[in-house]
Amino acid sequence: MSNELKHIVIVGGGSAGWIAAGTLAANHHANQPGGIKITLIESPDVKTIGVGEGTWPTMRNTLRNMGVSETDFMRECDASFKQGAKFAKWVTNSDDDFYYHPLVLPQGYFDVDLFKPWKMAKSPVSFSNAVCYQEQLCERDLAPKLISTPEYAAVANYAYHLDAGKFADFLKNHCTKNLGVHHILDHVSAVNSAENGDIASVSSRSHGDIAGDLFIDCTGFSALLIGKHYNVPSVCKKDILFIDTALAVQVPYDSADSPIASHTISTAQESGWIWDIGLPTRRGIGHVYSSKHSSQERAEQLLRDYLAESIGDKAKDLNFRKIDINPGVREKFWVNNCVAVGMSAGFLEPLEASALVMIELACASISEQLPANRETMDIVAKSYNDKIQYNWDRVIDFLKLHYVASKRDDSAFWRDNRDPQTIPESLQELMALWQHRSPSEYDFPRKREMFSAASYQYVLYGMDYNHSTETGFVSDDVQRKAAKMFAENQQLTKRYVTALPSNRELINKVCQFGFQKV
Amino acid sequence: MLKLEKLDSASHQHTKVLPLGSIAETSMMHMVQTVPQEFTEIAQHFPIFFAKDPETGQFNLMALLGLNVDENLFVTDGYWQSAYIPLKIQTTPFFLIEETQQRNTEQVSKPALAIDVDSARVQQTQGEALFVQGRATQYLQTKATQLAQFVEGLRFNQQFIEALLAENLLEAVDLDIRFENGEQLNLQGLYTINKEMLVQVPTAAQQEFENLGYVKLITDIFTSMQQVEALISRKNQRSKNLS
Numbered sequence: 001m002s003n004e005l006k007h008i009v010i011v012g013g014g015s016a017g018w019i020a021a022g023t024l025a026a027n028h029h030a031n032q033p034g035g036i037k038i039t040l041i042e043s044p045d046v047k048t049i050g051v052g053e054g055t056w057p058t059m060r061n062t063l064r065n066m067g068v069s070e071t072d073f074m075r076e077c078d079a080s081f082k083q084g085a086k087f088a089k090w091v092t093n094s095d096d097d098f099y100y101h102p103l104v105l106p107q108g109y110f111d112v113d114l115f116k117p118w119k120m121a122k123s124p125v126s127f128s129n130a131v132c133y134q135e136q137l138c139e140r141d142l143a144p145k146l147i148s149t150p151e152y153a154a155v156a157n158y159a160y161h162l163d164a165g166k167f168a169d170f171l172k173n174h175c176t177k178n179l180g181v182h183h184i185l186d187h188v189s190a191v192n193s194a195e196n197g198d199i200a201s202v203s204s205r206s207h208g209d210i211a212g213d214l215f216i217d218c219t220g221f222s223a224l225l226i227g228k229h230y231n232v233p234s235v236c237k238k239d240i241l242f243i244d245t246a247l248a249v250q251v252p253y254d255s256a257d258s259p260i261a262s263h264t265i266s267t268a269q270e271s272g273w274i275w276d277i278g279l280p281t282r283r284g285i286g287h288v289y290s291s292k293h294s295s296q297e298r299a300e301q302l303l304r305d306y307l308a309e310s311i312g313d314k315a316k317d318l319n320f321r322k323i324d325i326n327p328g329v330r331e332k333f334w335v336n337n338c339v340a341v342g343m344s345a346g347f348l349e350p351l352e353a354s355a356l357v358m359i360e361l362a363c364a365s366i367s368e369q370l371p372a373n374r375e376t377m378d379i380v381a382k383s384y385n386d387k388i389q390y391n392w393d394r395v396i397d398f399l400k401l402h403y404v405a406s407k408r409d410d411s412a413f414w415r416d417n418r419d420p421q422t423i424p425e426s427l428q429e430l431m432a433l434w435q436h437r438s439p440s441e442y443d444f445p446r447k448r449e450m451f452s453a454a455s456y457q458y459v460l461y462g463m464d465y466n467h468s469t470e471t472g473f474v475s476d477d478v479q480r481k482a483a484k485m486f487a488e489n490q491q492l493t494k495r496y497v498t499a500l501p502s503n504r505e506l507i508n509k510v511c512q513f514g515f516q517k518v
Numbered sequence: 519m520l521k522l523e524k525l526d527s528a529s530h531q532h533t534k535v536l537p538l539g540s541i542a543e544t545s546m547m548h549m550v551q552t553v554p555q556e557f558t559e560i561a562q563h564f565p566i567f568f569a570k571d572p573e574t575g576q577f578n579l580m581a582l583l584g585l586n587v588d589e590n591l592f593v594t595d596g597y598w599q600s601a602y603i604p605l606k607i608q609t610t611p612f613f614l615i616e617e618t619q620q621r622n623t624e625q626v627s628k629p630a631l632a633i634d635v636d637s638a639r640v641q642q643t644q645g646e647a648l649f650v651q652g653r654a655t656q657y658l659q660t661k662a663t664q665l666a667q668f669v670e671g672l673r674f675n676q677q678f679i680e681a682l683l684a685e686n687l688l689e690a691v692d693l694d695i696r697f698e699n700g701e702q703l704n705l706q707g708l709y710t711i712n713k714e715m716l717v718q719v720p721t722a723a724q725q726e727f728e729n730l731g732y733v734k735l736i737t738d739i740f741t742s743m744q745q746v747e748a749l750i751s752r753k754n755q756r757s758k759n760l761s
């Protein structure tokens with residue numbers, strides 16, 4: 001059949017392009033005669049965004065599925081372990097205001113809901129500390145596993161922090177050397193239509209026209225195919241999520257053995273927040289803010305103040321890179337034979353590192369449901385659009401929750417964030433339900449949710465969300481189970497804080513010895 | 519803890535070493551590194567497994583001596599109860615250390631013989647002397663030869679293990695043991711060679727395994743598995759004696 005899907009062309013070689021290439025090539029045997037051919041074309045003139053260094057634990061599966069060795073990945077991408085996020089000053093802005101969103105599920109998560117027993121005990125121990133040991137690992141800069149733990153396996157669930165530039169290069173190398181992906185370094189200057197409105201080919205400057213059966217738009221903010229060619233509008237989300245500007249900087253450590261934080265540190269500011277990501281060789285730090293609520297000068301000043309706390313006077317001379325963000329999501333992602341993945345499909349803001357995980361989800365979905373031919377493509381496109389739209393809506397709700405649950409009253413940014421006009425109806429409904437009970441897996445209907453109910457629990461209870469006072473009835477049975485879980489968590493905490501090495505120590509060992517596959 | 523001193527005839531002229539087994543120093547050793555030169559004997563007495571060095575995560579070849587951490591089922595009242603004692607244990611309390619020397623502008627390192635002066639077997643009154651009239655005794659020379667053999671064996675092991683890993687031949691052992699007294703144990707942290715994968719090794723690599731002597735080692739390792747039963751019997755026996 002002539003309309004068989006045989007050749008996929010990916011335009012763009014940032015994280016999105018290479019994750020798409022690696023996932024599709026591995027699953028569809030691009031390096032074998034009967035496999036699907038995959039070509040990635042990227043412009044030598046348009047740089048990749050160069051940020052995006054926090055991930056979710058899904059990345060472990062994504063990499064393993066591509067046949068990547070975790071040791072190679074960590075060595076070459078300057079990667080470190082991430083065990084969640086610490087949110088400082090998001091709730092009251094007082095000095096001791098912080099909470100954790102760890103990656104390990106609450107103890108006994110599928111068996112018993114620990115929220116009510118925790119709340120009724122009125123203990124001074126935070127929700128995260130009562131139900132999960134990971135905050136204590138993070139507070140001590142400990143690693144999530146041992147050098148004798150096999151690659152990709154965990155003692156405590158983990159993701160990575162990585163160098164975005166090195167990550168794209170690493171995947172490029174793996175995809176072209178091991179997975180049979182064709183790589184073209186050239187600028188796409190035109191998009192050529194077929195009669196049915198499909199993309200027939202893209203024209204490049206020196207490699208002529210490149211034809212394909214499916215085109216993946218990974219061109220980042222330029223959205224060459226989905227935006228410029230198909231004119232699919234980006235639906236602006238600034239009315240919900242106000243962040244629209246980033247100031248980014250990289251900062252070296254004091255010494256080669258300075259501790260490496262094993263979590264993302266997110267510190268709320270007057271009109272936004274600062275991310276702080278520790279890699280083995282440097283920290284990546286940035287201030288994202290709402291330009292409606294803050295001037296650039298003020299945002300720079302706050303970033304400098306933050307930096308001065310750890311690096312002193314050196315903060316004065318640093319130059320910041322400014323990145324404009326238009327928080328928005330494409331109205332559709334898959335049109336005809338073109339699907340957008342990455343920032344061409346949408347971007348909101350860096351909170352909770354939702355972008356790369358969304359890319360992984362998109363690529364896995366395209367790969368698993370890859371239409372065999374043009375005839376069935378529209379069916380796949382329709383369900384894909386529904387699913388991805390749903391996921392973006394969930395991400396929007398989850399990110400917005402961080403602002404809505406805040407009690408900060410010190411600036412217009414925080415007050416405006418709680419204006420019901422800015423809160424999606426879906427989130428308002430969930431929050432109304434959560435006045436009376438804790439978030440449950442049943443609140444989220446899809447099989448593969450981006451964020452589990454556990455994530456919502458950690459954020460809500462970390463933020464001391466105003467739960468209605470009566471907590472209701474807890475049976476003896478639940479009470480007993482809960483007591484057991486709390487005790488088990490205490491034991492695990494004790495065990496792991498003594499058994500696990502520091503993040504720095506383990507990363508050094510990974511560089512020196514590497515993980516075993518088994 | 520070890521306290522190693524480099525041996526020399528002057529500072530150790532009066533040093534003496536009590537024979538192995540006179541002191542219960544290995545009674546808490548539940549496994550010990552083993553080398554190919556002794557595989558045939560080892561396989562007759564102890565199961566051979568692969569285990570990771572906790573400090574480096576790298577695989578070593580180990581003779582299993584007990585079923586729990588800190589348990590050596592072959593030592594009773596300080597005495598070894600097996601007809602063969604693993605080479606590594608025979609070499610105690612001696613060690614090879616890397617000694618770095620400044621030679622002209624270069625740093626050169628070479629192996630040097632050392633002794634663990636913290637070992638209770640090391641003292642000045644009884645046992646084997648190390649030096650007589652400034653010269654190494656027959657005893658010390660034997661130990662030096664054994665150590666050299668052991669180190670050479672470790673090097674060979676590394677190549678052997680790398681070859682096995684390259685063919686994805688190592689797998690974790692999942693061993694559930696139920697003892698006569700009803701106690702149960704899940705043995706963890708041990709690895710062995712995957713038999714199913716072994717038959718799938720490409721012909722070229724199989725030939726290479728044959729040429730390098732790896733096939734013989736693999737056979738020894740499989741033979742040694744019979745000793746797991748023997749270990750369990752020892753453990754049952756020990757529990758009986760205790761109760």
Ligand SMILES: Cc1cc2nc3c(=O)[nH]c(=O)nc-3n(C[C@H](O)[C@H](O)[C@H](O)COP(=O)(O)OP(=O)(O)OC[C@H]3O[C@@H](n4cnc5c(N)ncnc54)[C@H](O)[C@@H]3O)c2cc1C
Nearest residue numbers: 012013014015016043049052054188219220342343355356
């Ligand atoms: C401030 C900030 C912080 C972020 N932090 C996080 C985070 O912590 N975690 C997270 O998951 N995500 C984060 N993100 C998002 C993340 O950076 C992106 O989702 C990710 O890098 C994917 O980008 P991309 O590949 O879509 O686009 P890009 O990296 O911009 O790549 C675009 C590619 O398209 C190519 N291209 C463009 N035009 C053409 C043309 N005409 N012809 C050929 N090729 C072309 C370019 O050469 C380039 O290769 C952050 C984003 C920002 C802005």
